Amino acid sequence: MKIGIIGTGGVGGYFGARLAAAGNEVHFLARGAHLKAIQEKGLQVKSIKKDVLIQPALASDLISDLSQCDLVIFACKAWQIREIAPQLAQSLQKKALLLPLQNGVLAADELSEFFDRKQILGGLCMIFSYIEAPGIIKHVGLQEPMIIFGELDQAKSERCELIRELLKKADIRCKLSDDIQSSIWQKFILICLSGVGTIANQGYGLIRETPESRSILIDVLTEVSQIAKAKNINLPENIVEKSMSIIDSYPADSMSSLARDVLSGKTSEIDYQNGTVVRFGKELGIATPANKFVLGMVKLLEQKQLA
Template sequence: MKIGIIGTGGVGGYFGAKLAAAGNDVQFLARGEHLKAIQSKGLQVKSIKKDVHIQPANASDKISDLSDCDLVIFACKAKQVRETAVQLSKTLKKEAWILPLQNGVLAADELAEFFDRKQILGGLCMIFSFIESPGVISHVGLNEPMIIFGELDQTKSERCKTVLHLFEKADIRCKQSEDIHASLWQKFILICLSGLGAIANEGYGLIRETPESRSLLVDVLTEVSQIAKAKSINLPKDIVEKSMAIVDSYPADSMSSLARDVLSGKSSEIDYQNGTVVRFGLELGIATPANKFVLGMVKLLEQKNCKA
Protein backbone atom coordinates (compact mmCIF):
# COMPACT_ATOMS: atom_id res chain seq x y z
CA MET A 1 0.00 0.00 0.00
CA LYS A 2 1.26 3.46 -0.88
CA ILE A 3 0.70 5.87 1.98
CA GLY A 4 0.97 9.65 1.94
CA ILE A 5 1.80 11.55 5.12
CA ILE A 6 0.77 15.20 5.05
CA GLY A 7 2.77 16.87 7.80
CA THR A 8 5.90 15.06 9.00
CA GLY A 9 5.82 16.52 12.50
CA GLY A 10 5.35 14.81 15.84
CA VAL A 11 2.30 12.88 14.65
CA GLY A 12 3.01 12.23 10.97
CA GLY A 13 6.71 11.66 11.51
CA TYR A 14 6.17 9.08 14.25
CA PHE A 15 3.38 7.04 12.67
CA GLY A 16 4.75 7.46 9.14
CA ALA A 17 8.14 6.13 10.19
CA LYS A 18 6.52 3.10 11.82
CA LEU A 19 4.57 2.40 8.63
CA ALA A 20 7.68 2.77 6.49
CA ALA A 21 9.69 0.49 8.79
CA ALA A 22 7.01 -2.17 8.26
CA GLY A 23 7.72 -2.18 4.53
CA ASN A 24 5.05 0.18 3.23
CA ASP A 25 5.75 2.68 0.46
CA VAL A 26 5.45 5.94 2.41
CA GLN A 27 5.67 9.39 0.85
CA PHE A 28 6.32 12.12 3.41
CA LEU A 29 5.32 15.74 2.88
CA ALA A 30 7.52 18.21 4.73
CA ARG A 31 9.16 21.59 4.24
CA GLY A 32 12.11 23.82 5.11
CA GLU A 33 15.12 22.57 7.04
CA HIS A 34 13.13 19.58 8.28
CA LEU A 35 12.62 18.42 4.69
CA LYS A 36 16.28 18.95 3.79
CA ALA A 37 17.41 16.91 6.79
CA ILE A 38 15.02 14.05 5.97
CA GLN A 39 16.18 13.98 2.36
CA SER A 40 19.87 13.95 3.30
CA LYS A 41 19.94 11.93 6.54
CA GLY A 42 16.61 10.13 6.63
CA LEU A 43 13.83 10.39 9.21
CA GLN A 44 14.76 9.50 12.77
CA VAL A 45 12.30 8.79 15.59
CA LYS A 46 13.54 8.76 19.16
CA SER A 47 11.16 6.90 21.44
CA ILE A 48 11.23 5.31 24.87
CA LYS A 49 9.42 2.41 23.20
CA LYS A 50 11.69 1.83 20.19
CA ASP A 51 13.82 4.08 18.02
CA VAL A 52 13.24 4.06 14.27
CA HIS A 53 15.46 5.41 11.50
CA ILE A 54 14.14 5.48 7.92
CA GLN A 55 16.98 6.02 5.47
CA PRO A 56 16.46 6.82 2.72
CA ALA A 57 13.04 8.36 3.29
CA ASN A 58 10.81 9.48 0.43
CA ALA A 59 10.10 13.12 1.24
CA SER A 60 9.19 16.21 -0.74
CA ASP A 61 7.21 19.43 -0.51
CA LYS A 62 5.14 18.66 -3.62
CA ILE A 63 1.59 17.57 -2.89
CA SER A 64 1.36 16.12 -6.40
CA ASP A 65 3.74 13.36 -5.21
CA LEU A 66 0.79 11.98 -3.23
CA SER A 67 -1.49 11.70 -6.27
CA ASP A 68 -1.30 7.89 -6.57
CA CYS A 69 -1.47 7.09 -2.84
CA ASP A 70 -3.96 4.48 -1.62
CA LEU A 71 -4.20 6.07 1.83
CA VAL A 72 -3.45 9.67 2.76
CA ILE A 73 -3.01 10.52 6.43
CA PHE A 74 -3.61 14.18 7.26
CA ALA A 75 -1.20 14.88 10.13
CA CYS A 76 -0.81 18.61 9.57
CA LYS A 77 -2.21 21.26 11.91
CA ALA A 78 -6.00 21.59 11.99
CA LYS A 79 -5.78 25.11 10.56
CA GLN A 80 -3.96 23.71 7.49
CA VAL A 81 -6.53 21.07 6.54
CA ARG A 82 -8.73 23.16 4.28
CA GLU A 83 -5.93 24.82 2.29
CA THR A 84 -4.13 21.49 1.87
CA ALA A 85 -7.34 19.74 0.81
CA VAL A 86 -7.87 22.31 -1.95
CA GLN A 87 -4.50 21.39 -3.47
CA LEU A 88 -4.74 17.64 -2.92
CA SER A 89 -8.24 17.40 -4.41
CA LYS A 90 -6.78 18.43 -7.77
CA THR A 91 -4.44 15.45 -7.99
CA LEU A 92 -5.44 12.61 -5.64
CA LYS A 93 -6.99 9.56 -7.28
CA LYS A 94 -10.72 9.17 -6.57
CA GLU A 95 -10.46 5.73 -4.97
CA ALA A 96 -7.93 6.83 -2.33
CA TRP A 97 -8.85 6.74 1.36
CA ILE A 98 -8.27 9.75 3.60
CA LEU A 99 -7.63 9.58 7.35
CA PRO A 100 -7.39 12.87 9.30
CA LEU A 101 -5.68 12.79 12.71
CA GLN A 102 -6.11 16.44 13.66
CA ASN A 103 -6.94 17.82 17.07
CA GLY A 104 -10.52 19.06 17.13
CA VAL A 105 -13.80 17.85 15.66
CA LEU A 106 -13.95 19.68 12.33
CA ALA A 107 -11.41 17.96 10.05
CA ALA A 108 -13.71 15.38 8.43
CA ASP A 109 -16.35 17.99 7.60
CA GLU A 110 -13.73 20.33 6.16
CA LEU A 111 -12.30 17.53 3.99
CA ALA A 112 -15.80 16.64 2.80
CA GLU A 113 -15.98 20.08 1.17
CA PHE A 114 -13.38 18.91 -1.36
CA PHE A 115 -13.64 15.09 -1.46
CA ASP A 116 -16.39 12.52 -1.66
CA ARG A 117 -17.39 11.93 1.97
CA LYS A 118 -17.18 8.18 1.31
CA GLN A 119 -13.41 8.53 0.88
CA ILE A 120 -13.00 9.91 4.40
CA LEU A 121 -12.55 8.01 7.65
CA GLY A 122 -12.86 9.64 11.04
CA GLY A 123 -9.68 9.51 13.06
CA LEU A 124 -7.64 10.75 15.97
CA CYS A 125 -4.43 9.86 17.76
CA MET A 126 -3.01 9.89 21.26
CA ILE A 127 0.66 10.84 21.41
CA PHE A 128 3.10 13.25 23.06
CA SER A 129 5.68 13.97 20.37
CA PHE A 130 7.40 16.84 18.58
CA ILE A 131 10.18 17.77 16.15
CA GLU A 132 13.31 17.76 18.30
CA SER A 133 15.52 19.02 15.49
CA PRO A 134 15.38 18.90 11.67
CA GLY A 135 14.84 15.29 10.65
CA VAL A 136 14.37 14.07 14.22
CA ILE A 137 11.05 13.28 15.95
CA SER A 138 10.96 12.82 19.72
CA HIS A 139 8.25 10.72 21.37
CA VAL A 140 7.98 11.38 25.10
CA GLY A 141 5.73 10.12 27.88
CA LEU A 142 5.04 6.61 29.11
CA ASN A 143 1.77 6.08 27.23
CA GLU A 144 2.07 4.11 24.01
CA PRO A 145 0.96 6.18 20.97
CA MET A 146 -2.40 5.12 19.57
CA ILE A 147 -4.62 5.72 16.53
CA ILE A 148 -8.41 5.42 16.78
CA PHE A 149 -10.45 5.43 13.59
CA GLY A 150 -13.83 4.48 12.16
CA GLU A 151 -16.39 5.07 9.46
CA LEU A 152 -18.22 8.39 9.71
CA ASP A 153 -21.56 6.60 9.29
CA GLN A 154 -20.58 4.20 12.12
CA THR A 155 -20.78 1.12 9.91
CA LYS A 156 -18.30 -1.76 10.00
CA SER A 157 -16.42 -1.96 6.74
CA GLU A 158 -13.80 -4.03 4.97
CA ARG A 159 -11.55 -1.01 4.57
CA CYS A 160 -11.53 -0.53 8.35
CA LYS A 161 -10.33 -4.12 8.64
CA THR A 162 -7.63 -3.33 6.08
CA VAL A 163 -6.50 -0.21 7.95
CA LEU A 164 -6.55 -2.06 11.25
CA HIS A 165 -4.31 -4.80 9.80
CA LEU A 166 -2.04 -2.14 8.27
CA PHE A 167 -1.46 -0.47 11.64
CA GLU A 168 -1.13 -3.72 13.57
CA LYS A 169 1.50 -4.99 11.14
CA ALA A 170 3.42 -1.74 11.70
CA ASP A 171 3.28 -2.29 15.49
CA ILE A 172 1.04 0.74 15.93
CA ARG A 173 -1.44 0.47 18.76
CA CYS A 174 -4.86 1.04 17.20
CA LYS A 175 -8.58 0.67 17.69
CA GLN A 176 -11.57 0.69 15.38
CA SER A 177 -14.24 2.84 17.01
CA GLU A 178 -17.90 1.89 16.76
CA ASP A 179 -18.79 5.58 17.28
CA ILE A 180 -15.95 7.71 15.93
CA HIS A 181 -17.82 10.94 16.69
CA ALA A 182 -17.95 10.06 20.38
CA SER A 183 -14.28 9.07 20.27
CA LEU A 184 -13.37 12.41 18.68
CA TRP A 185 -15.22 14.32 21.38
CA GLN A 186 -13.63 12.23 24.14
CA LYS A 187 -10.28 13.51 22.94
CA PHE A 188 -11.59 16.98 22.12
CA ILE A 189 -12.70 17.55 25.69
CA LEU A 190 -9.13 16.84 26.84
CA ILE A 191 -7.31 18.97 24.28
CA CYS A 192 -9.44 21.96 25.27
CA LEU A 193 -7.24 22.01 28.39
CA SER A 194 -4.11 22.58 26.27
CA GLY A 195 -4.27 26.36 26.39
CA LEU A 196 -3.89 26.39 30.17
CA GLY A 197 -0.36 25.05 29.78
CA ALA A 198 0.47 27.99 27.53
CA ILE A 199 -1.12 30.50 29.91
CA ALA A 200 0.70 29.10 32.94
CA ASN A 201 3.91 28.22 31.04
CA GLU A 202 3.78 24.96 32.97
CA GLY A 203 3.27 21.24 32.51
CA TYR A 204 0.07 19.57 33.65
CA GLY A 205 1.49 18.70 37.08
CA LEU A 206 1.40 22.10 38.80
CA ILE A 207 -1.82 23.09 37.03
CA ARG A 208 -3.74 20.07 38.32
CA GLU A 209 -2.21 20.30 41.80
CA THR A 210 -3.13 23.96 42.40
CA PRO A 211 -6.75 24.08 43.65
CA GLU A 212 -7.74 27.22 41.77
CA SER A 213 -6.34 26.11 38.41
CA ARG A 214 -7.68 22.58 38.93
CA SER A 215 -11.13 24.14 39.34
CA LEU A 216 -10.61 25.91 36.02
CA LEU A 217 -9.72 22.59 34.38
CA VAL A 218 -13.02 21.16 35.60
CA ASP A 219 -14.94 24.23 34.38
CA VAL A 220 -13.49 23.90 30.86
CA LEU A 221 -14.34 20.19 30.75
CA THR A 222 -17.86 20.78 32.04
CA GLU A 223 -18.63 23.36 29.37
CA VAL A 224 -17.38 21.09 26.58
CA SER A 225 -19.48 18.21 27.94
CA GLN A 226 -22.55 20.47 27.90
CA ILE A 227 -21.90 21.36 24.25
CA ALA A 228 -21.46 17.67 23.37
CA LYS A 229 -24.75 16.75 25.06
CA ALA A 230 -26.57 19.50 23.15
CA LYS A 231 -25.12 18.14 19.90
CA SER A 232 -26.27 14.59 20.77
CA ILE A 233 -22.75 13.22 21.08
CA ASN A 234 -22.82 9.94 23.00
CA LEU A 235 -20.37 10.65 25.82
CA PRO A 236 -20.38 8.92 29.22
CA LYS A 237 -22.31 10.77 31.92
CA ASP A 238 -19.13 10.89 34.01
CA ILE A 239 -16.95 12.17 31.16
CA VAL A 240 -15.65 15.10 33.26
CA GLU A 241 -14.48 12.80 36.05
CA LYS A 242 -12.96 10.33 33.58
CA SER A 243 -11.18 13.14 31.75
CA MET A 244 -9.71 14.50 34.98
CA ALA A 245 -8.46 11.00 35.83
CA ILE A 246 -6.61 10.95 32.51
CA VAL A 247 -5.12 14.39 33.17
CA ASP A 248 -3.96 13.14 36.56
CA SER A 249 -2.10 10.32 34.80
CA TYR A 250 -0.07 12.63 32.54
CA PRO A 251 3.63 13.09 33.35
CA ALA A 252 3.87 16.23 35.51
CA ASP A 253 6.11 18.05 33.01
CA SER A 254 4.13 17.07 29.89
CA MET A 255 2.89 19.92 27.75
CA SER A 256 0.58 19.96 24.73
CA SER A 257 1.74 20.82 21.22
CA LEU A 258 -0.50 23.89 21.39
CA ALA A 259 1.27 25.16 24.51
CA ARG A 260 4.68 24.53 22.96
CA ASP A 261 3.66 26.40 19.81
CA VAL A 262 2.39 29.44 21.71
CA LEU A 263 5.41 29.62 24.00
CA SER A 264 7.80 29.36 21.05
CA GLY A 265 6.15 32.27 19.25
CA LYS A 266 4.12 30.26 16.73
CA SER A 267 0.43 30.61 15.98
CA SER A 268 -1.65 27.84 17.48
CA GLU A 269 -4.76 25.74 16.91
CA ILE A 270 -6.70 27.55 19.64
CA ASP A 271 -9.49 28.46 17.19
CA TYR A 272 -10.00 24.73 16.54
CA GLN A 273 -10.05 23.95 20.25
CA ASN A 274 -11.52 26.41 22.76
CA GLY A 275 -12.53 28.67 19.87
CA THR A 276 -14.75 25.90 18.51
CA VAL A 277 -16.38 25.48 21.93
CA VAL A 278 -17.11 29.20 22.15
CA ARG A 279 -18.62 29.25 18.65
CA PHE A 280 -20.77 26.19 19.33
CA GLY A 281 -21.85 27.77 22.61
CA LEU A 282 -23.04 30.90 20.83
CA GLU A 283 -24.93 28.81 18.28
CA LEU A 284 -26.59 26.67 20.96
CA GLY A 285 -27.18 29.33 23.60
CA ILE A 286 -24.81 27.72 26.10
CA ALA A 287 -22.50 29.91 28.19
CA THR A 288 -18.80 29.00 27.93
CA PRO A 289 -16.94 31.52 30.15
CA ALA A 290 -14.03 29.22 31.03
CA ASN A 291 -13.34 28.36 27.41
CA LYS A 292 -13.76 32.00 26.44
CA PHE A 293 -11.13 32.93 29.05
CA VAL A 294 -8.66 30.34 27.70
CA LEU A 295 -9.31 31.47 24.12
CA GLY A 296 -8.76 35.13 24.96
CA MET A 297 -5.60 34.59 26.99
CA VAL A 298 -3.99 32.33 24.39
CA LYS A 299 -4.82 34.85 21.66
CA LEU A 300 -3.12 37.52 23.80
CA LEU A 301 -0.05 35.35 24.28
CA GLU A 302 0.14 34.67 20.54
CA GLN A 303 0.21 38.39 19.86
CA LYS A 304 2.79 39.00 22.58
CA ASN A 305 5.11 36.15 21.68
CA CYS A 306 4.90 36.70 17.91
CA LYS A 307 6.10 40.28 18.42
CA ALA A 308 8.94 39.27 20.72
Protein backbone atom coordinates in the same frame (compact mmCIF):
# COMPACT_ATOMS: atom_id res chain seq x y z
CA MET B 1 0.35 0.06 0.33
CA LYS B 2 1.19 3.55 -0.91
CA ILE B 3 0.69 5.96 1.98
CA GLY B 4 0.96 9.74 2.04
CA ILE B 5 1.84 11.58 5.23
CA ILE B 6 0.84 15.24 5.24
CA GLY B 7 2.85 16.85 7.99
CA THR B 8 5.99 14.99 9.05
CA GLY B 9 6.06 16.37 12.58
CA GLY B 10 5.65 14.59 15.88
CA VAL B 11 2.52 12.75 14.74
CA GLY B 12 3.13 12.14 11.04
CA GLY B 13 6.83 11.51 11.44
CA TYR B 14 6.31 8.90 14.15
CA PHE B 15 3.46 6.93 12.58
CA GLY B 16 4.80 7.35 9.04
CA ALA B 17 8.19 5.97 10.03
CA ARG B 18 6.56 2.94 11.66
CA LEU B 19 4.53 2.30 8.51
CA ALA B 20 7.61 2.66 6.28
CA ALA B 21 9.63 0.31 8.49
CA ALA B 22 6.88 -2.30 7.98
CA GLY B 23 7.49 -2.26 4.23
CA ASN B 24 4.92 0.23 3.00
CA GLU B 25 5.75 2.85 0.38
CA VAL B 26 5.38 5.99 2.47
CA HIS B 27 5.64 9.47 0.96
CA PHE B 28 6.39 12.19 3.51
CA LEU B 29 5.34 15.80 2.97
CA ALA B 30 7.65 18.20 4.80
CA ARG B 31 9.37 21.52 4.28
CA GLY B 32 12.41 23.66 5.09
CA ALA B 33 15.37 22.36 7.05
CA HIS B 34 13.34 19.36 8.25
CA LEU B 35 12.70 18.26 4.66
CA LYS B 36 16.34 18.77 3.66
CA ALA B 37 17.57 16.69 6.60
CA ILE B 38 15.13 13.86 5.79
CA GLN B 39 16.21 13.84 2.15
CA GLU B 40 19.90 13.81 3.03
CA LYS B 41 20.04 11.64 6.17
CA GLY B 42 16.67 9.90 6.35
CA LEU B 43 13.90 10.17 8.95
CA GLN B 44 14.87 9.17 12.46
CA VAL B 45 12.49 8.38 15.33
CA LYS B 46 13.81 8.25 18.88
CA SER B 47 11.41 6.37 21.11
CA ILE B 48 11.36 4.45 24.38
CA LYS B 49 9.33 1.91 22.43
CA LYS B 50 11.87 1.38 19.62
CA ASP B 51 14.08 3.65 17.56
CA VAL B 52 13.52 3.73 13.81
CA LEU B 53 15.60 5.08 10.92
CA ILE B 54 14.05 5.31 7.46
CA GLN B 55 16.89 5.84 5.01
CA PRO B 56 16.37 6.71 2.28
CA ALA B 57 12.98 8.30 2.92
CA LEU B 58 10.58 9.43 0.19
CA ALA B 59 10.11 13.07 1.13
CA SER B 60 9.20 16.23 -0.75
CA ASP B 61 7.25 19.47 -0.42
CA LEU B 62 5.07 18.78 -3.48
CA ILE B 63 1.48 17.76 -2.75
CA SER B 64 1.25 16.31 -6.26
CA ASP B 65 3.77 13.64 -5.21
CA LEU B 66 0.95 12.05 -3.17
CA SER B 67 -1.36 11.69 -6.18
CA GLN B 68 -1.11 7.89 -6.44
CA CYS B 69 -1.38 7.13 -2.73
CA ASP B 70 -4.02 4.65 -1.55
CA LEU B 71 -4.21 6.20 1.91
CA VAL B 72 -3.42 9.77 2.93
CA ILE B 73 -2.93 10.51 6.62
CA PHE B 74 -3.45 14.14 7.56
CA ALA B 75 -1.03 14.84 10.41
CA CYS B 76 -0.73 18.59 9.84
CA LYS B 77 -2.13 21.26 12.14
CA ALA B 78 -5.92 21.61 12.15
CA TRP B 79 -5.84 25.06 10.55
CA GLN B 80 -3.79 23.73 7.62
CA ILE B 81 -6.58 21.45 6.36
CA ARG B 82 -8.25 24.26 4.43
CA GLU B 83 -4.91 25.25 2.87
CA ILE B 84 -3.90 21.77 1.76
CA ALA B 85 -7.17 20.00 0.91
CA PRO B 86 -8.06 21.98 -2.24
CA GLN B 87 -4.55 21.46 -3.65
CA LEU B 88 -4.60 17.72 -2.91
CA ALA B 89 -8.07 17.35 -4.41
CA GLN B 90 -6.72 18.43 -7.79
CA SER B 91 -4.35 15.47 -8.10
CA LEU B 92 -5.25 12.67 -5.68
CA GLN B 93 -6.80 9.55 -7.20
CA LYS B 94 -10.52 9.27 -6.45
CA LYS B 95 -10.28 5.86 -4.78
CA ALA B 96 -7.83 7.06 -2.11
CA LEU B 97 -8.88 7.05 1.53
CA LEU B 98 -8.32 10.04 3.81
CA LEU B 99 -7.56 9.64 7.51
CA PRO B 100 -7.35 12.92 9.47
CA LEU B 101 -5.70 12.78 12.89
CA GLN B 102 -6.12 16.46 13.80
CA ASN B 103 -6.92 17.87 17.20
CA GLY B 104 -10.45 19.22 17.21
CA VAL B 105 -13.75 18.01 15.77
CA LEU B 106 -13.90 19.75 12.38
CA ALA B 107 -11.38 17.92 10.17
CA ALA B 108 -13.75 15.46 8.48
CA ASP B 109 -16.33 18.16 7.75
CA GLU B 110 -13.70 20.48 6.30
CA LEU B 111 -12.26 17.71 4.12
CA SER B 112 -15.74 16.88 2.83
CA GLU B 113 -15.90 20.34 1.28
CA PHE B 114 -13.23 19.24 -1.20
CA PHE B 115 -13.56 15.43 -1.37
CA ASP B 116 -16.35 12.89 -1.62
CA ARG B 117 -17.34 12.22 1.99
CA LYS B 118 -17.22 8.49 1.24
CA GLN B 119 -13.42 8.80 0.96
CA ILE B 120 -13.08 10.16 4.49
CA LEU B 121 -12.66 8.25 7.73
CA GLY B 122 -12.82 9.70 11.22
CA GLY B 123 -9.67 9.52 13.26
CA LEU B 124 -7.55 10.72 16.14
CA CYS B 125 -4.31 9.76 17.80
CA MET B 126 -2.75 9.68 21.25
CA ILE B 127 0.95 10.52 21.38
CA PHE B 128 3.46 12.86 23.03
CA SER B 129 6.07 13.61 20.37
CA TYR B 130 7.79 16.49 18.60
CA ILE B 131 10.55 17.43 16.16
CA GLU B 132 13.72 17.32 18.26
CA ALA B 133 15.91 18.53 15.39
CA PRO B 134 15.60 18.57 11.59
CA GLY B 135 15.01 15.00 10.47
CA ILE B 136 14.58 13.70 14.03
CA ILE B 137 11.28 12.89 15.81
CA LYS B 138 11.30 12.44 19.57
CA HIS B 139 8.60 10.32 21.24
CA VAL B 140 8.35 10.95 24.98
CA GLY B 141 6.19 9.76 27.86
CA LEU B 142 5.09 6.32 28.93
CA GLN B 143 1.85 6.34 26.94
CA GLU B 144 2.07 4.00 23.96
CA PRO B 145 1.18 5.91 20.76
CA MET B 146 -2.24 4.95 19.43
CA ILE B 147 -4.51 5.63 16.47
CA ILE B 148 -8.29 5.38 16.83
CA PHE B 149 -10.37 5.45 13.65
CA GLY B 150 -13.67 4.41 12.11
CA GLU B 151 -16.34 5.11 9.54
CA LEU B 152 -18.12 8.42 9.94
CA ASP B 153 -21.52 6.70 9.67
CA GLN B 154 -20.54 4.08 12.30
CA ALA B 155 -20.75 1.28 9.72
CA LYS B 156 -18.47 -1.73 9.79
CA SER B 157 -16.36 -1.92 6.65
CA GLU B 158 -13.74 -4.09 4.99
CA ARG B 159 -11.51 -1.07 4.35
CA CYS B 160 -11.35 -0.28 8.06
CA GLU B 161 -10.38 -3.86 8.78
CA LEU B 162 -7.60 -3.60 6.19
CA ILE B 163 -6.28 -0.42 7.80
CA ARG B 164 -6.39 -2.03 11.22
CA GLU B 165 -4.25 -4.89 9.93
CA LEU B 166 -1.94 -2.39 8.24
CA LEU B 167 -1.38 -0.57 11.53
CA LYS B 168 -0.94 -3.76 13.53
CA LYS B 169 1.73 -5.03 11.13
CA ALA B 170 3.54 -1.72 11.64
CA ASP B 171 3.46 -2.31 15.42
CA ILE B 172 1.13 0.66 15.89
CA ARG B 173 -1.43 0.26 18.63
CA CYS B 174 -4.86 0.96 17.16
CA LYS B 175 -8.57 0.74 17.86
CA LEU B 176 -11.40 0.50 15.37
CA SER B 177 -14.17 2.60 16.92
CA ASP B 178 -17.86 1.78 16.37
CA ASP B 179 -18.69 5.42 17.24
CA ILE B 180 -15.81 7.55 16.00
CA GLN B 181 -17.59 10.84 16.78
CA SER B 182 -17.76 9.84 20.43
CA SER B 183 -14.07 8.89 20.37
CA ILE B 184 -13.11 12.20 18.74
CA TRP B 185 -15.08 14.20 21.30
CA GLN B 186 -13.59 12.25 24.21
CA LYS B 187 -10.18 13.44 23.04
CA PHE B 188 -11.49 16.91 22.19
CA ILE B 189 -12.70 17.52 25.72
CA LEU B 190 -9.18 16.74 26.97
CA ILE B 191 -7.29 18.91 24.51
CA CYS B 192 -9.49 21.88 25.40
CA LEU B 193 -7.46 21.95 28.62
CA SER B 194 -4.28 22.65 26.64
CA GLY B 195 -4.89 26.38 26.71
CA VAL B 196 -4.81 26.48 30.51
CA GLY B 197 -1.29 25.06 30.51
CA THR B 198 -0.35 27.54 27.81
CA ILE B 199 -1.54 30.50 29.86
CA ALA B 200 0.24 29.23 32.98
CA ASN B 201 3.37 28.18 31.06
CA GLN B 202 3.36 25.10 33.29
CA GLY B 203 3.07 21.36 33.00
CA TYR B 204 -0.14 19.73 34.15
CA GLY B 205 1.25 18.83 37.58
CA LEU B 206 1.12 22.21 39.33
CA ILE B 207 -2.09 23.21 37.51
CA ARG B 208 -4.04 20.17 38.68
CA GLU B 209 -2.65 20.37 42.22
CA THR B 210 -3.57 24.03 42.76
CA PRO B 211 -7.27 24.19 43.81
CA GLU B 212 -8.04 27.43 41.96
CA SER B 213 -6.54 26.34 38.64
CA ARG B 214 -7.97 22.84 39.02
CA SER B 215 -11.43 24.39 39.21
CA ILE B 216 -10.76 26.14 35.90
CA LEU B 217 -9.92 22.78 34.31
CA ILE B 218 -13.22 21.38 35.59
CA ASP B 219 -15.19 24.40 34.33
CA VAL B 220 -13.68 24.02 30.84
CA LEU B 221 -14.53 20.31 30.79
CA THR B 222 -18.06 20.92 32.02
CA GLU B 223 -18.78 23.45 29.27
CA VAL B 224 -17.46 21.13 26.55
CA SER B 225 -19.58 18.27 27.90
CA GLN B 226 -22.67 20.50 27.75
CA ILE B 227 -21.94 21.36 24.12
CA ALA B 228 -21.46 17.68 23.28
CA LYS B 229 -24.77 16.75 24.92
CA ALA B 230 -26.57 19.46 22.95
CA LYS B 231 -25.04 18.11 19.73
CA ASN B 232 -26.18 14.56 20.60
CA ILE B 233 -22.65 13.22 20.94
CA ASN B 234 -22.63 9.98 22.89
CA LEU B 235 -20.28 10.61 25.82
CA PRO B 236 -20.12 8.83 29.20
CA GLU B 237 -22.21 10.48 31.93
CA ASN B 238 -19.07 10.85 34.03
CA ILE B 239 -16.97 12.33 31.20
CA VAL B 240 -15.77 15.27 33.33
CA GLU B 241 -14.55 13.03 36.15
CA LYS B 242 -13.09 10.55 33.66
CA SER B 243 -11.21 13.30 31.84
CA MET B 244 -9.79 14.69 35.09
CA SER B 245 -8.56 11.24 36.07
CA ILE B 246 -6.67 11.08 32.76
CA ILE B 247 -5.14 14.52 33.37
CA ASP B 248 -4.15 13.36 36.86
CA SER B 249 -2.23 10.47 35.25
CA TYR B 250 -0.12 12.65 32.96
CA PRO B 251 3.54 13.26 33.86
CA ALA B 252 3.67 16.43 35.96
CA ASP B 253 5.91 18.25 33.48
CA SER B 254 3.96 17.30 30.34
CA MET B 255 2.86 20.17 28.12
CA SER B 256 0.60 20.19 25.08
CA SER B 257 1.58 20.83 21.48
CA LEU B 258 -0.58 23.96 21.68
CA ALA B 259 1.57 25.29 24.52
CA ARG B 260 4.78 24.50 22.64
CA ASP B 261 3.45 26.25 19.52
CA VAL B 262 2.29 29.42 21.28
CA LEU B 263 5.35 29.76 23.49
CA SER B 264 7.68 29.29 20.52
CA GLY B 265 5.89 31.92 18.45
CA LYS B 266 4.08 29.58 16.06
CA THR B 267 0.44 29.73 14.95
CA SER B 268 -1.60 27.54 17.29
CA GLU B 269 -4.76 25.47 16.99
CA ILE B 270 -6.64 27.49 19.64
CA ASP B 271 -9.45 28.35 17.20
CA TYR B 272 -9.99 24.61 16.66
CA GLN B 273 -10.02 23.91 20.39
CA ASN B 274 -11.54 26.40 22.83
CA GLY B 275 -12.47 28.64 19.91
CA THR B 276 -14.70 25.90 18.52
CA VAL B 277 -16.38 25.47 21.91
CA VAL B 278 -17.11 29.19 22.10
CA ARG B 279 -18.52 29.23 18.55
CA PHE B 280 -20.71 26.18 19.19
CA GLY B 281 -21.88 27.77 22.44
CA LYS B 282 -23.06 30.87 20.59
CA GLU B 283 -24.87 28.73 18.01
CA LEU B 284 -26.57 26.61 20.68
CA GLY B 285 -27.26 29.31 23.26
CA ILE B 286 -24.94 27.73 25.85
CA ALA B 287 -22.70 29.97 27.96
CA THR B 288 -18.99 29.09 27.78
CA PRO B 289 -17.21 31.65 30.01
CA ALA B 290 -14.29 29.39 30.97
CA ASN B 291 -13.52 28.49 27.37
CA LYS B 292 -13.97 32.12 26.32
CA PHE B 293 -11.42 33.15 28.95
CA VAL B 294 -8.91 30.54 27.78
CA LEU B 295 -9.44 31.51 24.13
CA GLY B 296 -8.93 35.20 24.88
CA MET B 297 -5.79 34.72 26.95
CA VAL B 298 -4.16 32.35 24.46
CA LYS B 299 -4.96 34.77 21.63
CA LEU B 300 -3.27 37.50 23.68
CA LEU B 301 -0.18 35.36 24.18
CA GLU B 302 -0.10 34.57 20.47
CA GLN B 303 -0.15 38.25 19.60
CA LYS B 304 2.58 38.94 22.15
CA GLN B 305 4.82 36.19 20.74
CA LEU B 306 4.23 37.21 17.13
CA ALA B 307 4.78 40.93 17.82
